[in-house]
Amino acid sequence: MKFIHVSIITIGDELLIGQVTDTNSAWMAQALNQAGIAVSRRVAVGDDRESILKAVDEEMAAADIVLVTGGLGPTADDITKPLLCEYFGGRLVLDEGVLTHVKYLFDNVYRRPMSARNETQALVPDTCTVLHNAEGTAPGMWFEKNGRILVSMPGVPFEMKALMRTTVIPRLRERYMLPAIAHRTLLTAGIGESDLADRIQLFETALPAHIKLAYLPHYGMVRLRLSASGFDEAALAAEMDQQFAALQQQVADVLVTTRDESMQEAVARLLLEQNASMGTAESCTGGYIAHLITSMPGSSRYYKGSVVSYANEVKTGLLQVSPETLRLYGAVSEETVRQMAQGVLDHLHTDYALATSGIMGPDGGTPEKPVGTVWIAAGSRAGISTIRLKLRFDRARNIELAAFNALNFLRKCISEQSFSPTANSRA
Amino acid sequence: MKFIHVSIITIGDELLIGQVTDTNSAWMAQALNQAGIAVSRRVAVGDDRESILKAVDEEMAAADIVLVTGGLGPTADDITKPLLCEYFGGRLVLDEGVLTHVKYLFDNVYRRPMSARNETQALVPDTCTVLHNAEGTAPGMWFEKNGRILVSMPGVPFEMKALMRTTVIPRLRERYMLPAIAHRTLLTAGIGESDLADRIQLFETALPAHIKLAYLPHYGMVRLRLSASGFDEAALAAEMDQQFAALQQQVADVLVTTRDESMQEAVARLLLEQNASMGTAESCTGGYIAHLITSMPGSSRYYKGSVVSYANEVKTGLLQVSPETLRLYGAVSEETVRQMAQGVLDHLHTDYALATSGIMGPDGGTPEKPVGTVWIAAGSRAGISTIRLKLRFDRARNIELAAFNALNFLRKCISEQSFSPTANSRA
Numbered sequence: 001m002k003f004i005h006v007s008i009i010t011i012g013d014e015l016l017i018g019q020v021t022d023t024n025s026a027w028m029a030q031a032l033n034q035a036g037i038a039v040s041r042r043v044a045v046g047d048d049r050e051s052i053l054k055a056v057d058e059e060m061a062a063a064d065i066v067l068v069t070g071g072l073g074p075t076a077d078d079i080t081k082p083l084l085c086e087y088f089g090g091r092l093v094l095d096e097g098v099l100t101h102v103k104y105l106f107d108n109v110y111r112r113p114m115s116a117r118n119e120t121q122a123l124v125p126d127t128c129t130v131l132h133n134a135e136g137t138a139p140g141m142w143f144e145k146n147g148r149i150l151v152s153m154p155g156v157p158f159e160m161k162a163l164m165r166t167t168v169i170p171r172l173r174e175r176y177m178l179p180a181i182a183h184r185t186l187l188t189a190g191i192g193e194s195d196l197a198d199r200i201q202l203f204e205t206a207l208p209a210h211i212k213l214a215y216l217p218h219y220g221m222v223r224l225r226l227s228a229s230g231f232d233e234a235a236l237a238a239e240m241d242q243q244f245a246a247l248q249q250q251v252a253d254v255l256v257t258t259r260d261e262s263m264q265e266a267v268a269r270l271l272l273e274q275n276a277s278m279g280t281a282e283s284c285t286g287g288y289i290a291h292l293i294t295s296m297p298g299s300s301r302y303y304k305g306s307v308v309s310y311a312n313e314v315k316t317g318l319l320q321v322s323p324e325t326l327r328l329y330g331a332v333s334e335e336t337v338r339q340m341a342q343g344v345l346d347h348l349h350t351d352y353a354l355a356t357s358g359i360m361g362p363d364g365g366t367p368e369k370p371v372g373t374v375w376i377a378a379g380s381r382a383g384i385s386t387i388r389l390k391l392r393f394d395r396a397r398n399i400e401l402a403a404f405n406a407l408n409f410l411r412k413c414i415s416e417q418s419f420s421p422t423a424n425s426r427a
Numbered sequence: 428m429k430f431i432h433v434s435i436i437t438i439g440d441e442l443l444i445g446q447v448t449d450t451n452s453a454w455m456a457q458a459l460n461q462a463g464i465a466v467s468r469r470v471a472v473g474d475d476r477e478s479i480l481k482a483v484d485e486e487m488a489a490a491d492i493v494l495v496t497g498g499l500g501p502t503a504d505d506i507t508k509p510l511l512c513e514y515f516g517g518r519l520v521l522d523e524g525v526l527t528h529v530k531y532l533f534d535n536v537y538r539r540p541m542s543a544r545n546e547t548q549a550l551v552p553d554t555c556t557v558l559h560n561a562e563g564t565a566p567g568m569w570f571e572k573n574g575r576i577l578v579s580m581p582g583v584p585f586e587m588k589a590l591m592r593t594t595v596i597p598r599l600r601e602r603y604m605l606p607a608i609a610h611r612t613l614l615t616a617g618i619g620e621s622d623l624a625d626r627i628q629l630f631e632t633a634l635p636a637h638i639k640l641a642y643l644p645h646y647g648m649v650r651l652r653l654s655a656s657g658f659d660e661a662a663l664a665a666e667m668d669q670q671f672a673a674l675q676q677q678v679a680d681v682l683v684t685t686r687d688e689s690m691q692e693a694v695a696r697l698l699l700e701q702n703a704s705m706g707t708a709e710s711c712t713g714g715y716i717a718h719l720i721t722s723m724p725g726s727s728r729y730y731k732g733s734v735v736s737y738a739n740e741v742k743t744g745l746l747q748v749s750p751e752t753l754r755l756y757g758a759v760s761e762e763t764v765r766q767m768a769q770g771v772l773d774h775l776h777t778d779y780a781l782a783t784s785g786i787m788g789p790d791g792g793t794p795e796k797p798v799g800t801v802w803i804a805a806g807s808r809a810g811i812s813t814i815r816l817k818l819r820f821d822r823a824r825n826i827e828l829a830a831f832n833a834l835n836f837l838r839k840c841i842s843e844q845s846f847s848p849t850a851n852s853r854a
Contacts, residue, residue: 014643016466017610017654018457021450025471030445039443040478044452044469047641051467058485109819110619117621156644158820183444192537194544214474216441217583227444280735286721287714290735294713297789297822305741308707308717308733310726314775318734318745348741362724392536393585395724 004176005040006032007059011070011080012155013046024069024157028164035169036178037065038229047071049079056087060148065172070155072138081125081141084152088143090127095139098122098130102137128152131167135159140167149175180233182226184244187256187263189221189408196222200250211243219404221256221263256408263407264292270414271302271352278410279348280306281319281340283331284358284374288403304348309340319343332357334375334386341379353379354410358389360398372398376406378413383421385413431603432467433459434486438497438507439582440473451496451584455591462596463605464492465656474498476506483514487575492599497582499565508552508568511579515570517554522566525549525557529564555579558594562586567594576602607660609653611671614683614690616648616835623649627677638670646831648683648690683835690834691719697841698729698779705837706775707733708746708767710758711785711801715830731775736767746770759784761802761813768806780806781837785816787825799825803833805840810848812840 008025015022022044029039040063045051052071059066071080085092099122106114121137124130131140131151136159141152151168153160172178188196193215197204204213210230216223226243230236248258257266271278280289290306293299307318312331315321321339329335337357344353358374365371372391377384387409391398413419435452442449449471456466467490472478479498486493498507512519526549533541548564551557558567558578563586568579578595580587599605615623620642624631631640637657643650653670657663675685684693698705707716717733720726734745739758742748748766756762764784771780785801792798799818804811814836818825840846 013639013641013654014652015453015469016456017460017652018453018455021448021453023448026442026445026448028445029443033444040473041482042442042469042471046467054489055468062481112619112622115621115625117625158824192539194542195539198542198544212440214440225441225444227440279741282714282717286726287709287717287733287735288721290709290714290737291718291826294715294735294737295823295826299713300737304738306714306733306735306737307745308714308721308735310717310721310733311731311775314706314732317774317776318732347744348738349744396722397585399718399722 004037004065004178005063006037006065006067007063008039008042009055009059009066009068010042010044010155011047011052011068012044013048015044015070016046024155024160027157027161028067028069031161031164031169033181033183035173036181036229037169037172038181047079049083052080052083053087056084056150060145060150064148066148066150067168068150068152069160072152072154080152081123084141084143084150085125085127088125088127088145088150090125092123093126095122095124095130097132098124098139101132105137131163133159133163134166135162142171179229179231180236181229182236182240183260184226184240184247185223185260186244186248186251186258187218187221187223187266188251188254189256189405191222191251191254193217193222196224196251196254200224200247203247203250207243208239211240219263220401221404221408224251256411262292263404263411264296267407267411267414268293268296268299268302270411274351274414276351277302277304278352278354279304279344279350281344281353281355282306282308283310283315283340283356284360285356285399285403285406286310288399289354289356289406292403292407304350307344307348315340315343319347330369332359332369332373332375334377334388337375337377338379338384338386341377341384345379345381351380352410352414353377353384354406355379356402356406358391358398358402360395360402362395374398374402374405376402376409378406378410378419380413380419382417383419385409385418385420431464431492431605432490433464433492433494434490435466435469436482436486436493436495437469437471437582438474438479438495439471440475442471442497443473451582451587454584454588455494455496458588458591458596460608460610462600463608463656464596464599465608474506476510479507479510480514483511483577487572487577491575493575493577494595495577495579496587499579499581507579508550511568511570511577512552512554515552515554515572515577517552519550520553522549522551522557524559525551525566528559532564558590560586560590561593562589569595569598606656606658607663608656609663609667610687611653611667611674612650612687613671613675613678613685614645614648614650614693615678615681616683616832618649618678618681620644620649623651623678623681627651627674630674630677634670635666638667646690647828648831648835651678683838689719690831690838691723694834694838694841695720695723695726695729697838701778701841703778704729704731705779705781706731706771706777708771708780708782709733709735710737710742710767710783711787712783712826712830712833713737715826716781716783716833719830719834731777734771734775742767742770746774757796759786759796759800759802761804761815764802764804765806765811765813768804768811772806772808778807779837779841780804780811781833782806783829783833785818785825785829787822787829789822801825801829801832803829803836805833805837805846807840807846809844810846812836812845812847
C-alpha cells in the first residue's frame with residue numbers, strides 16, 4: 001500500500017500579515033479526507049517570487065500531489081502564473097475556451113465591460129491542462145512533472161471549492177488507487193480534556209495501531225475522533241463501528257452527538273423529529289445563537305426568530321420582562337432570563353424557548369456579577385429551567401461559549417424533557 | 428539592514444483533516460507585524476513525529492525565529508515536547524514553578540482534582556527557558572541553537588495570545604534591532620478588484636520599490652493596503668502618509684474607511700459621533716448583523732437590539748408589518764423591508780433602523796425572486812431608503828455579503844443623510 005503525500009500551498013501576503021484567516025486550507029483538507037486523500041503538510045507563503053519558488057520546489061520534492069491556491073487574480077501583485085510557467089517549462093498562450101468564458105461572465109453575470117487586464121486571465125502555460133473554473137475568471141491549471149502533480153487554483157473560496165469538487169478530486173481519485181479513509185466522531189460536553197483522557201485511557205491503549213484517537217477541543221466541549229485508512233473498505237468500516245460503539249459506552253453520560261454534526265445541527269434534528277418550533281431571546285449572545293441556527297439551510301421549518309434585547313427597554317417592550325424584575329435583580333439574573341424565555345413562548349408562539357443574559361467583557365463586571373457571568377433559560381409549555389455559567393475568556397470566546405452552552409442546555413432539556421415547572425437554579 | 432525571517436509552525440492532525448480552521452497563525456502574523464516582525468512562511472503539520480521533525484529542521488535552517496504552536500496538551504496524542512527535548516539536546520526535568528502554577532489553576536480556577544497526567548505539564552527540557560503561561564497548564568519554551576530561536580507555545584488560542592503579548596514579542600523586540608513596519612489600509616465598496624486596479628494603475632506604477640500595494644477582497648468589497656519597512660520610523664511614516672493621501676484621492680467616491688477598521692466599526696464610529704442609536708430587523712441575515720455589532724465591546728452604547736423575524740408571524744407580531752403587505756408583495760419585497768425598518772423605529776425607539784429580507788439559498792427561489800434576491804431598508808425619522816441586491820453565492824457567503832452590504836448602505840445613508848421621505852428603489 002503506497003501512501004500518497006499531499007501538500008497544500010496557499011499564496012498571499014495577506015496570509016502572512018494576518019489580515020485574512022486561511023479558511024481554504026481547512027476546507028480543502030476536509031474535502032480531500034472525505035475522498036480518501038490524506039494531507040501531509042500545509043505551507044503558506046507571501047506574494048514573493050523567491051518564497052513561492054522555494055515552496056513549490058520543496059513540496060514537489062516531498063509530495064506526490066501539490067495543491068496551490070491564490071496568486072491568480074487580475075491585479076498586479078500576482079506573480080504565480082508566470083512562475084509556474086517557467087517552473088514547468090513552456091510559454092504562456094491564449095486559451096480560447098477561457099477567453100470565451102471570461103467574456104461570458106462579464107457580459108452575462110457581472111454585466112460590466114471587460115478590461116484588458118481581465119483578458120490576461122486567458123493566458124495559460126502551454127504545458128498545463130486547463131481546468132474550467134465555472135465560478136470565476138482565473139482557470140485552474142494541472143501540471144505534471146516526474147510523475148508528480150501540481151494543481152494551481154484561484155484563492156477565492158467559492159471558485160476553489162467548485163474546482164475541487166467538480167474537477168480536481170474526481171481526477172485525483174481516477175488517477176490513484178486510493179485507500180478508504182474512515183473517521184468516527186463524537187462530541188462531548190461538560191468534561192475537560194484531561195479528565196476525558198483519564199476516563200478512556202484503557203480504551204485508548206487497547207486500540208490497534210492503525211486506528212488513531214484524537215481529542216479536539218471545541219468551544220469548551222471536546223470532540224473525539226477515531227481515524228483509520230485501509231483498502232478493504234467494508235472490513236475497515238466494521239472494525240471502526242465496533243471501536244466507536246465501545247467508545248460511546250465510555251462517554252454515554254457526557255455525549256452530545258455521535259454524528260459528525262454541530263451542536264446546532266443536533267438541536268435542529270431533535271426539533272424536526274418532534275415537529276416542534278423554537279425561538280430565542282438573546283442579550284449577551286447578541287444574535288449569535290440566531291446566526292448559528294439560521295446559517296443552516298431549511299432552518300425556517302423550526303426556527304421562528306429571536307429578540308436580541310440588548311437594551312433593557314427592548315426586554316420590557318418586546319419580551320414583557322417586568323421593569324420591577326429588572327430593578328430588583330438586574331438584567332443579568334435568573335429572574336430576568338426566565339421572563340425572557342417566557343416572553344419568547346408568549347410572543348413568538350414557539351414550542352421551545354432559549355434565553356441568555358450575561359456580562360461578556362471586557363467591561364461591565366461587578367464584584368457580585370463578574371465578567372463571564374451568564375444566565376441561560378430553556379423553556380417549554382411545561383416549564384422553564386435555568387443554568388448559570390462562569391466564563392473566564394475574552395469577549396469573542398465568551399460569546400461563543402455562552403451560545404454553545406445555551407444550545408446544549410436546550411438540547412438536554414428537550415431530550416430529557418427536564419423543563420422545570422417551578423423556579424430552580426443549577427449553578 | 429538585516430531582514431529577519433520568521434516561520435510559524437502549527438501542529439495538529441485536526442489542521443490536516445480540516446476539522447479546525449487555523450486562526451492562530453493569522454493572529455500571530457498580525458501581532459508580529461504590528462511589532463515590526465515580518466512572517467516569511469507558515470507551515471502546518473500533523474501530530475506525527477517525522478513530520479514535526481522535518482518541519483522543525485527545515486524551518487530552523489531557513490528562518491531566524493521559529494514559532495511553534497500546538498502539540499502540548501495533556502492528552503496522549505501529543506509528542507512535541509519530547510521531540511523538542513531531543514532536538515535541542517538535554518533531558519526532561521520537573522520545573523517547580525510550573526508545577527506550582529498547575530496546582531494553583533486546579534485548586535483555584537478549575538476547582539477540580541489535578542490528575543497525574545496534568546503533572547507531566549511541569550516536565551520541561553533542561554535546555555530551554557520556561558515562559559510562564561498565566562492562562563493554562565502548558566508552559567511556553569524558548570530554545571536557542573546556532574544563533575536561531577525556537578519558541579514552543581500551546582495551541583489553545585487565548586493561552587498562546589497571552590504568551591505572545593506578554594512574553595514572546597517583548598523578548599524578540601529586545602533581542603533584535605527591529606525595523607519599523609508601516610501599513611496603511613483603506614476599504615472600498617461598490618467597485619470590483621480589476622476596475623479598481625485599472626483606476627489606480629498610474630499610482631501603483633509610480634510607487635517607490637520599497638512600498639508594496641496589495642488588493643484584499645473582503646466580503647464583496649476590496650481593501651487596499653500599502654506596506655513598507657525601514658529603520659527611520661519618522662521618515663517612513665511621513666512617506667507613507669503622503670502616498671496614502673494620494674491613494675485616497677483616487678478612490679474617494681468608493682471609500683468606506685481609511686482606518687484599519689471593519690465595516691461595523693465604521694458604522695459604530697458614526698453613531699457615537701452623533702450620539703445616536705440603532706436597531707435592526709433581520710430576516711435573511713438571521714441575526715448576523717446583530718452579532719457583528721454586539722461582538723464589539725461597548726456596543727450597548729448605540730445598539731438597542733434586533734428582531735430576527737424569521738417567521739412571518741414575527742414580522743406582523745413584533746414589527747407590525749401589515750399582513751396585507753405580506754400577502755400582496757411577499758416577505759422578500761421592498762414594501763415589507765420598509766415596514767420592518769419602520770417597526771424598528773417605532774418599537775425599538777431608535778434613531779436609525781436597518782432591515783433585511785431575502786432568499787439566501789440553496790432553496791426557496793422563484794423565477795421572479797431567484798436565490799440571492801435581498802431587499803435592504805435603512806431608516807431614520809427623516810424617511811426610509813431601500814436597495815436591492817442580487818447575490819450569486821452559497822448560503823454562508825450570501826448571508827455575509829447581505830450583512831456587510833446592509834451595514835454599508837446604512838453607513839452611507841447616515842453620512843450623507845440620504846434617507847428618503849417617500850418610497851424609492853435603487854436596484
